[in-house]
Structure formats: C-alpha cells, structure tokens
Amino acid sequence: MSDINISALAVGETLPERSHTATNVSLFLYNAIIWNPHRIHYDETYTTQVEKHPGVVIDGPLQGDWLNQVVLNWMGDSGTLTRFNYSNRRASYLGETLTSGGVITAVDPAAKTVDMDIFIKNEKGDVITPGTAQVRFS
Amino acid sequence: MSELISEDARSWIGRSGEPQRIEINRSDIVKYAIATEQRQEKYLKGDEAPPMFMYGALRPLVPMDELGPDGISVDKFLPELPLKRVMAGGTEMTFHRTVHPGDVIVATRSLSDIIEKQGSTGPLIFVVYDLQVETEAGELVMEERQTRILR
DSSP states (O other): OOOGGGGOOOOOEEEEHHHHHHOOOHHHHHHHHTTTOOOGGTOHHHHHSSSSSSSSSHHHHHHHHHHHHHHHHHHHHGGEEEEEEEOOOOOOOOOOOHHEEEEEEEEEEETTEEEEEEEEEEETTTEEEEEEEEEEEO | OOOOHHHHHTTTOOOOOOOOEOOOOOOHHHHHHTTTOOHHHHHHTTTTTTTTTHHHHHHHHOGGGOOOOSSSSOOOSSSSOOOOOEEEEEEEEEEEOOOOTTTTTEEEEEEEEEEEEEEETTTEEEEEEEEEEETTTTTTTEEEEEEEEEE
C-alpha cells in the first residue's frame, strides 16, 4: 500500500490495472453472500436455454465492486472514497478475463480531492462497465 | 407529454418504502471481502465493510415461495407501467461514513422520479430510486441514486 501525496498527482496519470477471472466457485460465493438467487449466475443450462445468454453471467454489481477496488487499492489509507458511480453497459460471461483500471481527471489540492475515470474492459478491449470516482485525501 | 405514465403511476413519485434495519456483523463482511477478491486487511479481517457491501446487505429477504422459477423475487415498489423489460441503469453513490461490525443500519428507499424518453429503438421509461442509509442514531452513512430502465 503506497502513501500518496496529492501534490505529486497529475491529470492523466493512470491507476494500476488488475485482471479478474470469475469462476463458478467465485460467482457462487458472491451470489451467496449478497443473497442473489437469480439462476443466470450459477445454472448454465437454464441461462443458455431459457434466458438465451451465451454463458453464465458475471454480476454487474460484482464488476462495480472490482471497479471501485481500482481506487481503494491505489489510495490505500491515504484517502477515503467519497463518490462513486458506474453503469453496466454490456454483459460479461464466465470464462472472460476482465481488466480494471483508471485515469486521474482532476486534482484539487485546496479541497484535497482527486477525480478519476475508471473502467472494466473485456478481452476485446471494449469498456463494458465505465464509472467515475472522487476521493478525499486526509 | 406523458403518454405511457398513468396518473396512478405518477402518484408513486415521492413515496418511500418501509425502512430496512440491518445489524452489521464481521463474518458477513469477511465473506463479502473474499468473494469480491478484496486486497486490504481491513476488509479481509472484517474490520470495515467495502463500499459496496451494503448493496448485498440490503437485498430482499423473502420466503422461498415468493421466488420465481428464475430465482428472482418481484419488486413490489414499482407502479404498473406499460413497459416490462427491466434493465439496470446507472448507480451513483455518495459515502459519508464507513460501516463496521456492530453498526446498526437503517435504509430507506424512495421512488424519486419516473421519466419517459424516446430511445433509438422505441420508448423507454426511467424509474429513479433514492436510497438513504443511516445509522440507527441518525448519522448519514451513504446515499445512492439507482436508475432502472424499462423498455
């Protein structure tokens, strides 16, 4: 975990990328703890035959969590997440490896805030879950 | 202007649902942290809840016979509207305070707007909910604006 000094940050600087490959086990555990019984996240036969998806669906809010972790893991305890938004633009399926990352879009040393655009991309490089975040440094 | 949104549906704007009261416990945070591949000790040990932990904690707990064959329970906090296919729109969260084991959280959801728009493939209805999450003592924890798109 790095100690970040806000005065050293610049617009355009990127946040470390990370890849996530969901498995049947990880999706089961995620949907169990959020208490989500929707079959498209664990029942492949139902998902492809009834809801006509090409495969088991990776939860949109799980991608939202991976997205905000780009910010949390970058700033560590140097700051706090104050605002976060995202939208799931395109579905993602079991077997895909997703990559999260971000870029700084504004730095306000007086308010001690930093804004960033964050993204989840699929293997083709399409941004499937975009978002923005603001953090306040202590 | 509004052809799709009935007077009755419009009367739902401004309504609030029953407040949900939730006791936060460490093992739920640890499970959530493992399942979401968190990297920080404070989350993995359950000392602090990751920002989106409340999304899972606030999901509906309904009896088995209220779950459909797809596994989903019907959200009763939605007026009768002529478009039926529901998609998740965006989610915007503002965080005021972190959540820890032992916290007692009270969450209230309001239906704040119903908007008709013309999409490229036909009409759309946007239903906007505002979620307010506080501690039982009334300290603001987070606010979230969720948009659902009906087509």
